[in-house]
Amino acid sequence: KQMIEDAEDETNLEASEMFVFGKFKTFKTRLAKLRYVLKTTLKYSILENSKLEGIEVHAAKFKSIFTTISSKPYNALNHRKPDFDNDFEIFTNAILKAETELRTFKEESLRATPDVLNRLMLSNRFKKLNLPSLKLEDSYLETLQLYYKELNDLYELYFENQNSPPIPRNYPPVNGTIAWFRQLVARLDEVMAHFEDEENALETELGGKLYHTYGELHTELMYQEEIHHRGWYEHVAKIQSCLSVPLLKIGDNANSYKVNFHNSVIEVILESENFLRIGRKVPDLALLVILCKPKINFAYEGVKALVARNLEIRKSVPQIFVNLIQSQMMKLDAAFLPCLSNISWTSLTIPQILDGIKNILDKVDMFCKEANDMKEARVDETLEVIGDQMLIFIPPQAMDGLVWYKKNLDYCQNITNDLQIKSQTAEEAVIELIDKFVEAIEDPNIDGEEKFDWLDAAKIKPVFVIKPRGQGDDDDAYKKEKEYSIDDLKADCMEVYSFFNRKNMDALTKATRNTLRSLRERASASS
Numbered sequence: 001k002q003m004i005e006d007a008e009d010e011t012n013l014e015a016s017e018m019f020v021f022g023k024f025k026t027f028k029t030r031l032a033k034l035r036y037v038l039k040t041t042l043k044y045s046i047l048e049n050s051k052l053e054g055i056e057v058h059a060a061k062f063k064s065i066f067t068t069i070s071s072k073p074y075n076a077l078n079h080r081k082p083d084f085d086n087d088f089e090i091f092t093n094a095i096l097k098a099e100t101e102l103r104t105f106k107e108e109s110l111r112a113t114p115d116v117l118n119r120l121m122l123s124n125r126f127k128k129l130n131l132p133s134l135k136l137e138d139s140y141l142e143t144l145q146l147y148y149k150e151l152n153d154l155y156e157l158y159f160e161n162q163n164s165p166p167i168p169r170n171y172p173p174v175n176g177t178i179a180w181f182r183q184l185v186a187r188l189d190e191v192m193a194h195f196e197d198e199e200n201a202l203e204t205e206l207g208g209k210l211y212h213t214y215g216e217l218h219t220e221l222m223y224q225e226e227i228h229h230r231g232w233y234e235h236v237a238k239i240q241s242c243l244s245v246p247l248l249k250i251g252d253n254a255n256s257y258k259v260n261f262h263n264s265v266i267e268v269i270l271e272s273e274n275f276l277r278i279g280r281k282v283p284d285l286a287l288l289v290i291l292c293k294p295k296i297n298f299a300y301e302g303v304k305a306l307v308a309r310n311l312e313i314r315k316s317v318p319q320i321f322v323n324l325i326q327s328q329m330m331k332l333d334a335a336f337l338p339c340l341s342n343i344s345w346t347s348l349t350i351p352q353i354l355d356g357i358k359n360i361l362d363k364v365d366m367f368c369k370e371a372n373d374m375k376e377a378r379v380d381e382t383l384e385v386i387g388d389q390m391l392i393f394i395p396p397q398a399m400d401g402l403v404w405y406k407k408n409l410d411y412c413q414n415i416t417n418d419l420q421i422k423s424q425t426a427e428e429a430v431i432e433l434i435d436k437f438v439e440a441i442e443d444p445n446i447d448g449e450e451k452f453d454w455l456d457a458a459k460i461k462p463v464f465v466i467k468p469r470g471q472g473d474d475d476d477a478y479k480k481e482k483e484y485s486i487d488d489l490k491a492d493c494m495e496v497y498s499f500f501n502r503k504n505m506d507a508l509t510k511a512t513r514n515t516l517r518s519l520r521e522r523a524s525a526s527s
Contacts, residue, residue: 033088040095041066046129047102054109058102065094099133106134116147117187120194140195141204147191148210154184155217162224172267174232175274181221181228182278188218229280232271236283239268243289243346247303247339255314255329257307257336261300261345269293296345302354303339306361310336313365320499321371323492324437326484328364335360371436378429382422383503387510391415394522419511423504430500434493446486454493 047059069091072083106126113119123139167176192214195207242262249260272286282290289296310332317325335357343353393411395404438452 030084033084037066037069037088037091043131044098046131050125050129052109052125054105058098058105061098061101062095065091065098068094102131103134106136106139110139110142114146116143116150117191117194119143119146120191124194141206144195144204144206144210147195148206148213150191151188151210151213151217154187155213158184158217158221172270172274174228174271175278177228178225178278181225185218185221188214188221229275232275233281233283236268236272236286239264239289240285244344246341247299247343247345247350248307248336249340255333256311257340259300259304259307265289265296265345269296295350299345299350299354302350306336306354306357309361309365313361313368316368316372318372318375320496321437324434324496325368325371327437327441327443328367331360332364367440371433374429374433374436379426379433379500379503382426382429383500383507386419386422386426386504387507388514389415389419389511390518391511391515392519394518419508426500426504430497434496437496438489438493441489443484445484446489454490 041062044059044062047055047062050059069087072087075081110119110122113122120143123136123143126134126139127136161180165177165180167173168179171179195210242264245260245262247260248257250256251258268286268289272282272290275282276290313332314329338353339357343350347353391412393404393408395407399407434454435452438454
């Protein structure tokens with residue numbers, strides 16, 4: 001304006017300074033309000049992309065507020081009209097109310113999440129919204145208080161269970177204890193890692209106390225892990241003595257064995273594998289045991305199966321044969337003997353020894369099965385048929401007495417011949433069965449021919465219970481090899497023969513009793 005007045009050839013410009021610059025200030029204020037509306041709308045538009053459960057309601061509210069003010073028909077840039085100013089005031093009040101509701105939603109969501117770690121993770125999700133109106137500093141302080149309480153609870157839990165910690169399932173003792181220590185450490189570190197991103201929370205007085213308690217407990221847990229690992233490291237040296245023992249030891253019952261395997265070996269293997277998995281040092285001896293794990297497992301399972309089969313074979317032997325079969329049982333004892341003395345878990349000949357025992361078991365098992373099959377098929381079944389035999393003919397209908405008498409003469413003659421054949425067949429089977437046992441005896445003190453001359457009719461006696469030879473003595477019945485003489489053998493053979501002779505008599509008695517009962521029932525029915 002001054003320049004125009006100074007110029008002689010310029011027309012004077014009449015303008016009001018108040019009108020031009022005063023209205024410019026008003027326009028500038030209007031632009032600031034519009035900028036606030038756009039900036040606020042853009043800031044809260046992030047809610048539409050958030051995956052927080054329940055936040056879509058608040059996103060819709062903010063969007064509705066913006067839609068309301070942006071859908072007005074007037075030109076918001078026309079600063080001369082006051083309509084926008086009124087709507088702007090309504091907009092700001094609505095935004096303040098929506099912010100309060102959003103903050104309440106945040107507090108309720110955090111309150112519904114009592115776990116500190118999950119609460120921190122949820123707080124971080126709210127933090128990513130980058131909305132100062134949420135006032136997350138207060139939320140982090142509340143979470144800090146919860147974590148301080150949890151930290152003290154962990155401290156008490158540790159000292160209560162320090163000597164007997166809860167070992168996770170399928171963990172060996174030492175690794176289970178260390179795993180528990182590491183679970184506590186992981187819990188401490190995981191939560192603390194979230195708090196370290198919030199320096200303002202840790203710089204408070206409560207944050208200082210928390211950090212001090214955290215450091216004490218963390219150091220104690222790491223120290224205990226080191227102590228337990230060192231103790232186990234020194235304990236491994238003792239495992240060598242556990243591997244130097246014989247494979248077997250005598251069981252509680254006669255002729256039974258137990259696998260002489262110490263559980264410490266399995267523990268060392270499991271502990272070593274777990275320590276290697278978590279990156280801890282393992283002694284050379286433990287590495288060697290791990291290397292031999294397949295061989296140890298093979299030996300253990302093999303010996304265990306052979307011991308079980310030995311017991312099964314011995315149980316399958318009928319009591320009547322317990323004395324005659326002692327030569328076969330002594331073969332089993334001799335086969336297992338190396339495993340009771342000089343064959344340990346570190347021996348190189350374990351596979352050969354186990355194969356030898358298996359071969360002996362196969363032979364003895366086959367012998368026992370053949371003997372049992374012969375007894376059941378050729379003796380027991382024959383005696384059972386004899387016991388079920390009717391000794392007289394009982395007609396289904398009434399018959400003349402003389403006719404019935406003549407029929408019974410023929411019937412009884414046939415039955416007598418049949419019973420004689422069956423009894424003779426059973427006797428021959430018994431003799432053959434006894435000879436089978438006698439033939440299997442490999443004792444140089446017993447003559448090869450004389451041992452078959454055992455049958456003596458004068459020595460047949462009723463037998464009710466067969467007791468093993470030597471029962472009640474300190475030595476086992478199956479280990480009397482040096483004391484077993486030809487007379488003992490003949491006595492054992494006659495006991496078996498007398499036993500089946502008695503069974504034959506019992507079968508005939510049963511047949512007689514059944515016949516008389518049937519005759520009595522028929523006579524009662526006829527009368």
